[in-house]
Ligand code: ADP
């Protein structure tokens with residue numbers, strides 16, 4: 001795969017604090033790539049280095065094969081969508097989207113108008129051209145911010161937690177829209193989030209970051225099912241541990257009889273049952289004193305606290321973390 005953006009041993013230190021430390025990764029053309037990690041792990045700093053708002057302490061960034069060192073933000077063929085959208089309140093939707101194009105020379109008024117119409121249609125905002133940012137909803141403001149960036153046709157679109165200001169329902173809807181949009185424009189997206197579900201559901205590949213360093217890069221399924229560190233395993237979801245082996249809650253089955261023959265199993269005593277709407281969490285205490293969680297569909301909820309049960313899972317559903325046993 002051909003890479004459009006490459007980070008080579010990128011580091012950014014603020015005096016003694018290592019905000020970004022030796023990060024190397026390569027984003028392919030047309031790829032939806034996410035950088036995920038807890039708050040403060042260095043995601044925004046990485047993005048600001050790419051956009052040119054910060055200078056690296058060491059390392060190199062290449063866009064389409066060209067080193068970016070020495071180029072000011074506006075000379076870099078990337079665009080950033082910020083968490084707070086950063087729209088101009090005194091400009092209409094249309095003027096906000098046209099703004100970046102108007103600053104470029106050699107583009108006719110007619111051409112700008114056409115491009116803006118196309119960009120607004122792309123994000124389903126046709127008909128709202130003359131509204132001001134305070135006259136549209138949060139989701140619509142988000143779409144204006146996207147249109148404003150896409151109309152410039154950057155080589156890579158950088159998005160810093162763009163959905164985090166939206167409420168839960170709108171956020172899920174925008175997630176799907178964002179993915180469709182990325183597919184239709186074919187521009188590589190570097191999407192930053194602290195939300196592991198968002199990263200897993202949107203991306204072709206995900207990089208997990210922790211304390212300024214990259215922990216692991218891979219396809220969502222690969223990271224979730226074959227994490228290479230305890231941090232990645234636990235950041236991406238709940239984990240049950242047994243003798244150096246891990247099993248995710250949704251892979252654990254609970255039964256009263258003998259375990260299924262092809263499965264691995266342990267016994268446990270039911271500690272509690274928690275109703276979560278679409279499923280149920282059964283917590284069980286194992287003989288070694290540890291606790292396991294099984295995520296069960298509603299129909300299997302006839303277990304009682306204090307009852308001894310078999311917890312079993314398929315061999316393919318367990319994973320080991322290198323160096324953990
Ligand atoms: P994230 O986006 O993953 O939440 P950031 O990249 O914003 O994290 O920050 C990473 C670390 O670098 C944090 O500990 C933050 O306090 C620190 N940091 C960020 N910017 C600066 C700065 N300008 N000066 C000093 N420390 C900073």
Ligand code: MG
Pocket residue numbers: 043044045
């Ligand atoms: Mg941030």
